[in-house]
Amino acid sequence: MSVYTRRSTPDSEMEAACKTETSKKKTATLELAGVTQLPESTNCLACSEDGRYLSLGHSQGLSVWCASSLSRVAEWLQDRLEITSIQITWIADMFYLLGTVDDMGVARVFVYHCEGIHLLSAINNMENINKRSICLTFELSEGGDYGAASVSCSGALWLEVYHFPSESWLKELEMALSQKQDPNSSGDVEVKWTPIAVVIRIKPPTIPAGTALDDPLVVLQMTDFLTHCLALDVDTRSSRQWEEPAFDTDAGKTKETIESPRRCTHHFLLPCGQFPGDSKAKSQPGLPVAVCVWWSGSHNLLQYLLQKAPKNKPDVEPMPDVLWPNAKEILCSAVSRCTRYVALGLDDGLVCVWDRQLGSPLSVVLVSVTDTAFSCMQFVDYWPVSANDSQTFTEAKVNLLVLCKSGTIHTVTTGRGIRSCTVQLTERPKHSGDLPTVTASVPFLHSLSLVVQRNGKMFLQDVINKTTVCFLIPTPTHLIGTPCNPVYALNTKQQTLFIKAGDQDPSCSGSSKEGNQSQLFTFRFGESDIFKQYIVSLPDSPQQQKTLSCVTLEKACNVYLQQRVASGGERNKAITQTWRQLQETAVMVQQRHSRAAAS
16 A cells, blocks of 8 residues: 655745744634533543533542533542542433542442432452452443453453443332332332453463474464464563663573563454454444454454353453454554444554454555654544445545654544555644643544643644644633643533643732632533534444444455455555565665675
């Protein structure tokens, strides 16, 4: 696949700088729509998919707020508890599931209903302090059917995926509420909630017993491709520990460096095409059927089906059902809204997009040769879809937003049968304060992304025209709270941004005790004339849409062959370009060897 990268000259850079200065003078500003007092030590914020409620995690517990009136409707409090992570998802009519993690690493699941918050389960109870497990991350799937937690215990790390008995919980909650309203009831009703079931426990890949990696010929003779890839992955990681070995003068041997714990990143996947999980997808189209996982330092993306282990083999470690191998180490990842495409940011400036439906790479794009490593990426796939496109197979095309550790932002447009295009959206900041800490696509604004910088500046940027559309102006007396890690939430239904404000600006003369407390800033995009040309109506949730898939394997193969024919010209150009690069590299290597031999 050929790659087209927009390059600039000194003259064009000067012209762009002039245009930037001119645009800054004319750039519009969006004033605050409202300021609301927050509970003490508010650490996290989340918005429900339907836009009705905000969930806040703070000291002594959590609370649920009405997103329209910004009034508190329910709270759950406990002494000496600090909630550091929170998520809320809609599960039924006026029923919402909440997932939290506190400062001690305990994950909990709550349900909100009828202005009440009820604790359903604590994920990692600490019954034995000597075997204390710490939850590092906890995520609910959209719709609240599954949850996944990264758990650490005694130096080991694994991923646990849970199935939530939502229907049983709803029945138990309704029964408890009816008993509480009974005039003959003595008081509080104690509910025994249905326990959570562990679907799968995934550990970092290890070299299978009896696998020898010292002899390359033995590795090449391995017949199991999956085992081979996992073994090479582990071997590559362990070899890095010897790059800078410590030398023991007494023993005369090198000592292995301490291995850093491996972190995992996961994504829930919906049904897609004729690949594993389709049998479940037919009966329950809205449920995730698999989870994809990659571990730090790994080259492989692993996909596991969400099915319980056999009762006769409960302790057997699960093997991945699908393995997506990559040539470079994975640094970051993202999944499209329909979960058909999985994008991986690789080492050396490569982006690989996998197509789950066809089981092959959609595209491999070189984003930047000179830039630093990727830090995060995001799909921009909220463009409106016509009625005809929802019924027929359309040409695959994806848009990505990629952020590098240096602070530069790139956009990637690629697909099967089209020419890939990468554009550098922003230059490398000259000052550390201009480094972006948040770069998020705004779903309801066409081609606009929200950027928050370390110095507290906020603006909306057009990723196509590379222009700043609007600056978000807070109050003159307050700064954005923790701009290095802002606490914010986008309400896609109300087209609103909620972001936490911090302490009072020290440069302001006026100060008060009330001003030193955290506040919630509200910016309403839908009410401003600035964004009328950008506002788009969002399609239904992926859980509510019919997943685009081919009915039979024969149709899937026909679609794949049609795309191969359509992309023949581009592939021939890419092959010619690759051969030219190989020839140039061979000449350079030959010249280098000749110079080395002569010297």
